[in-house]
Amino acid sequence: MYHYLVRRLGRSVLALWGISTIVFGVMRLSGDPAVLLLPQEASREDVQRLRHDLGLDEPLLVQYGRFLGHAVIGNFGESLRHKEPAMQLVRDHLWATLELAIAAFGIATVVAVPIGILAAVKSHRSYDHIVMSLALIGQSAPTFWIGIMLILGFGLGLRWLPIGGRGTVWHLVLPALTLGAFAMASIARLTRSAMLDVIRLDYITTARAKGLREGWVIWRHALKNAAIPVVTIMGLQFGTLLGGAVVTETVFAWPGIGRLAIQGIYNRDYPVVQASVFVAAAFFVGINFCVDLLYTLLDPRIRYE
Amino acid sequence: MLRSCTRRWARPVTWLCAVVLVCSVPGWAAARDLVIGQGTDVSHLDPHYSTSASDVNVFFNLYDNLVLRDEQLNLTPGLATSWKLMDEKTWQFKLREGVVFHNGDPCTADDVKFSLERAIADNPRTSVYAALNTIERVEILDPLTVNLVTKSPDPLLPTRLSYYGGMIVPKQYFEKVGREGFRKAPVGTGSIKFVEWKKDERLVFEANKRYWRSPLPYDKIIYKPYPETAARIAALLAGEVDFITAVPPDQVEVIDKSGTARVEGALYAGFFSYTFNVKIPPLDNKLVRQAMHYALDRQAIVKKLWRGRGVVPNDAYPNVDKIGYDAKKSPFEFNPKKAKELLAQAGYKGEEIKLESAVGYLSNDKQLTETVAAMLQDVGINAKVQLLEYSVRAQKVRQKTIEGLLLGDPTSTLLDPDGMFWRLMQPGGLIDYWRHPEWDRLMGEARILQDQQKRDEHYKKAASIFLDEVPVLIVLQPEKTFALKKELQWKARSDEIVVVYDIKPVQ
Numbered sequence: 001m002y003h004y005l006v007r008r009l010g011r012s013v014l015a016l017w018g019i020s021t022i023v024f025g026v027m028r029l030s031g032d033p034a035v036l037l038l039p040q041e042a043s044r045e046d047v048q049r050l051r052h053d054l055g056l057d058e059p060l061l062v063q064y065g066r067f068l069g070h071a072v073i074g075n076f077g078e079s080l081r082h083k084e085p086a087m088q089l090v091r092d093h094l095w096a097t098l099e100l101a102i103a104a105f106g107i108a109t110v111v112a113v114p115i116g117i118l119a120a121v122k123s124h125r126s127y128d129h130i131v132m133s134l135a136l137i138g139q140s141a142p143t144f145w146i147g148i149m150l151i152l153g154f155g156l157g158l159r160w161l162p163i164g165g166r167g168t169v170w171h172l173v174l175p176a177l178t179l180g181a182f183a184m185a186s187i188a189r190l191t192r193s194a195m196l197d198v199i200r201l202d203y204i205t206t207a208r209a210k211g212l213r214e215g216w217v218i219w220r221h222a223l224k225n226a227a228i229p230v231v232t233i234m235g236l237q238f239g240t241l242l243g244g245a246v247v248t249e250t251v252f253a254w255p256g257i258g259r260l261a262i263q264g265i266y267n268r269d270y271p272v273v274q275a276s277v278f279v280a281a282a283f284f285v286g287i288n289f290c291v292d293l294l295y296t297l298l299d300p301r302i303r304y305e
Numbered sequence: 306m307l308r309s310c311t312r313r314w315a316r317p318v319t320w321l322c323a324v325v326l327v328c329s330v331p332g333w334a335a336a337r338d339l340v341i342g343q344g345t346d347v348s349h350l351d352p353h354y355s356t357s358a359s360d361v362n363v364f365f366n367l368y369d370n371l372v373l374r375d376e377q378l379n380l381t382p383g384l385a386t387s388w389k390l391m392d393e394k395t396w397q398f399k400l401r402e403g404v405v406f407h408n409g410d411p412c413t414a415d416d417v418k419f420s421l422e423r424a425i426a427d428n429p430r431t432s433v434y435a436a437l438n439t440i441e442r443v444e445i446l447d448p449l450t451v452n453l454v455t456k457s458p459d460p461l462l463p464t465r466l467s468y469y470g471g472m473i474v475p476k477q478y479f480e481k482v483g484r485e486g487f488r489k490a491p492v493g494t495g496s497i498k499f500v501e502w503k504k505d506e507r508l509v510f511e512a513n514k515r516y517w518r519s520p521l522p523y524d525k526i527i528y529k530p531y532p533e534t535a536a537r538i539a540a541l542l543a544g545e546v547d548f549i550t551a552v553p554p555d556q557v558e559v560i561d562k563s564g565t566a567r568v569e570g571a572l573y574a575g576f577f578s579y580t581f582n583v584k585i586p587p588l589d590n591k592l593v594r595q596a597m598h599y600a601l602d603r604q605a606i607v608k609k610l611w612r613g614r615g616v617v618p619n620d621a622y623p624n625v626d627k628i629g630y631d632a633k634k635s636p637f638e639f640n641p642k643k644a645k646e647l648l649a650q651a652g653y654k655g656e657e658i659k660l661e662s663a664v665g666y667l668s669n670d671k672q673l674t675e676t677v678a679a680m681l682q683d684v685g686i687n688a689k690v691q692l693l694e695y696s697v698r699a700q701k702v703r704q705k706t707i708e709g710l711l712l713g714d715p716t717s718t719l720l721d722p723d724g725m726f727w728r729l730m731q732p733g734g735l736i737d738y739w740r741h742p743e744w745d746r747l748m749g750e751a752r753i754l755q756d757q758q759k760r761d762e763h764y765k766k767a768a769s770i771f772l773d774e775v776p777v778l779i780v781l782q783p784e785k786t787f788a789l790k791k792e793l794q795w796k797a798r799s800d801e802i803v804v805v806y807d808i809k810p811v812q
Contacts, residue, residue: 031696035703046429081348092504148535156539163540164531166506251533255505268696
C-alpha cells in the first residue's frame with residue numbers, strides 16, 4: 001500500500017508538471033500580453049519597456065526556468081491586469097467555485113443515486129423510461145440553455161430565486177442546479193446500469209431466497225457492489241464540476257475561478273491562467289487519488305500491493 | 306375595561322398606521338439603493354489608466370472633471386466654474402470654491418496640476434495620454450486659478466478636459482498611500498464614495514453627502530457584473546437591478562413590453578465601419594473601395610440587424626459632431642449597378658478580399674460582417690469573412706497587420722472631427738494606412754485654428770476628400786441602448802457615459 005501511495009503521488013506530481021508546462025507553452029504561443037495591457041495609443045517603446053519589465057524579452061527557456069522555480073513554492077507571479085499576486089486572486093475566487101461545485105455535487109448525488117437505484121429496480125417500466133429520458137435531456141442539453149431556462153422560470157417567472165451574483169444560500173440554488181444537471185444525469189444513468197448488472201447476479205437471488213427484505217437486499221448487498229463504477233464517475237464528475245463551471249459562472253454572474261481564468265485568457269494574463277489551471281488540475285488529481293483510495297474501502301478484493 | 310383595552314392598543318395601532326402610511330407613499334419616499342448591471346466588472350479604479358467603457362462609466366461618478374457635459378453633451382462647469390482663452394496657447398480655469406474630496410481634503414489648484422500632469426505622463430504612457438497630450442504645462446496662479454499652456458493652439462481643450470483622462474484626484478492622499486493604496490481605496494470629489502469592491506461580485510459606493518451639486522437620492526450605488534446578456538435583462542425585469550447597460554437591439558421589444566422597465570437609447574457618437582488596408586491590392590485601387598461603398602444596402606442593415614435603431618450615415622463625420630458635419634447631405638447611396646461599373650473600370654479580377662471581425666466585441670459584429678460580405682458578393686466581389694478572437698484583433702490593430710478590412714467602432718471622443726478619424730488616422734495613429742497630403746494638411750491645420758468658421762470650412766473640405774477616397778468603409782451609426790426601471794428617469798447620451806447624478810427617481 002505504501003509503495004502504491006508513493007508511486008501514485010509521484011504520478012500526480014508528474015501530471016501537474018505536465019499540465020503546467022503545457023499551459024506555459026500554449027500561453028506563450030497565443031499572443032503578446034503587452035499589446036493587450038497597454039492602451040491602444042501606447043508607443044512602440046512603451047510596448048518594449050513593458051515586455052522587458054515582464055521578462056517577456058528573455059529566451060523562452062529562461063522564462064520557463066523562472067516559472068518552474070517560483071511555481072514550486074506556489075508563486076505564480078503577479079496578475080498583469082489586476083496587479084495582485086495571481087495565487088491570491090485564485091484563492092479569492094476558489095471559494096466561490098468550491099461552494100458552487102460542492103452544492104452542485106451534493107444535489108446531483110442526493111437526487112441521482114436514489115433515482116438510479118429506483119430505475120434499476122423498476123427497470124423497463126414507465127418510471128424507468130421517464131426518468132431515463134429526463135436524464136438523457138440533462139446530459140445532452142447545453143449548460144447554457146439549462147441556466148437560461150431556470151432563470152426565466154424560477155428567477156423571472158415565479159420570482160422565487162435570485163438570478164445572479166453571490167450572497168445568500170438562495171443565490172446558490174439555480175447555479176448549483178444548472179451545474180449539477182449533467183453530473184446528475186450521468187450519475188443516475190450509471191447507477192442504474194451498475195445496479196442492473198449486480199441485481200441479476202446469483203448472490204442477489206440467494207439473498208432473496210433467504211427471505212431477506214427487498215430493501216435490505218438492494219441496500220446492503222446490491223448497492224455496495226454497484227458502488228465502484230458509481231464512485232469513479234462521481235469522482236470524475238466532481239473534478240469536472242470544478243473545472244467546468246465556466247459557463248455556469250458566466251450565466252449566473254458567479255465570481256469563481258472559471259470566470260477568472262476565462263478573463264485571464266482573453267487578456268493574456270499568464271500568471272492568472274497558470275495559477276487557475278494549476279489549482280483546478282491539482283484538485284482533479286487530488287480527487288482521483290482519493291477515489292482510488294476509496295476503492296479499497298468499498299471492495300476488499302482491491303489491494304494496492 | 307373596554308377603555309383600558311382601547312388605550313392599550315391605541316399606541317401600537319397608531320404606529321402601525323404611520324408605518325403603513327409612510328410605506329404606501331408612491332414612488333421613492335425613502336432613500337434606497339441603486340443597482341447597476343454592467344456586462345463586465347471594472348478592471349480597477351485608477352482614472353488615468355483605463356479607457357474601457359465599464360471602467361469609465363464608474364470614473365465619471367467617482368471623480369469630477371474641470372468641465373462636465375450635460376445630457377445634450379454641451380459643456381457645463383464642473384470643478385471649474387469658468388474658463389477663458391488668455392492667449393493663443395493659454396487657457397485659464399477658475400476653480401469652484403468649497404469642493405472637498407471624499408476624505409475631507411479641499412480640492413485646489415495643487416490637485417488639478419497633479420492630476421493633469423499625471424494624465425500626460427509619458428514614462429510609461431498613461432491610457433489617457435493621447436487624449437490630453439496637447440497640454441504642455443500646468444501653472445498655478447493661486448489656490449483657485451490654474452493656467453493650462455498647450456504645445457500649440459488648442460481650441461478643443463475644455464472639451465478634452467470633459468472626457469476621460471480629465472478626472473481630478475487628491476494629490477496629498479495619493480502621495481500618502483501610493484498608486485497601489487489609491488487603487489485599493491480611491492478618493493475623488495464625485496457623487497459616489499467608495500465603500501468596497503469584491504472582484505467579479507459587486508462594487509459598492511455610498512452617496513457622497515457633501516457632493517457640491519446635491520447628494521444623490523440613494524443610500525448605496527452598487528455596480529454588479531452580469532456577463533450574460535439574457536441574465537442581465539432577466540435581472541432587470543425581476544427587479545434585482547435597477548439599470549442595465551448594453552441591451553442588444555433584438556431585446557428592446559421584450560423589455561419595453563414588460564411593463565416594469567423601458568429602454569433608453571441614443572445614437573452612438575461614432576460609426577461601425579471597416580478600415581481598409583489600402584496598401585494591399587486590389588484595395589489600393591480607389592475605384593474598388595468606391596465600388597464597395599456603393600455595394601452596401603445600409604438601410605436594410607439598420608432595419609433588419611438593428612431593428613431600425615440606428616441611421617444610415619451621410620457624411621464622413623457622425624451627426625453628433627458639433628462642427629464639420631453637414632446635415633444637408635443625403636444618406637449614403639446603395640447602387641449595385643454603379644458598384645459593378647466601378648469594379649469593371651478598376652479591372653477587378655475577383656481577387657479575394659478579407660473582412661476581419663472579432664466576435665462579441667461589438668454588438669452584432671459577426672452578423673454585420675457576414676451580411677456585408679454577402680452584399681459585396683452580390684456585386685461580384687470575392688469577399689471572405691475571417692472571425693478573430695478579441696486579443697488577436699487587438700494584436701492586429703497594434704501591429705497594423707489588417708489583411709483586408711477590419712471592423713471597428715471609431716468614436717468621436719470630442720464630438721469634433723479632431724477626436725475621431727484624425728485621432729486614429731493621423732501619421733502614426735492607430736489605423737494609419739491611408740495618406741493624402743491635402744487631407745493631412747486640412748485636418749492638421751483645423752485642429753489649431755481658433756476661428757470656428759474656418760475650422761468648419763477646413764473640415765468640410767477634408768470630408769469631400771475622405772468620401773471620394775473611401776479609406777474607411779462607413780456602414781452605420783447605431784443606437785446604443787440601455788434599460789432601466791419605470792420608476793427612474795434618465796436620458797441616454799451619445800457618449801455612452803452613465804452619469805448616476807442624472808438617474809433620478811420619478812417624483
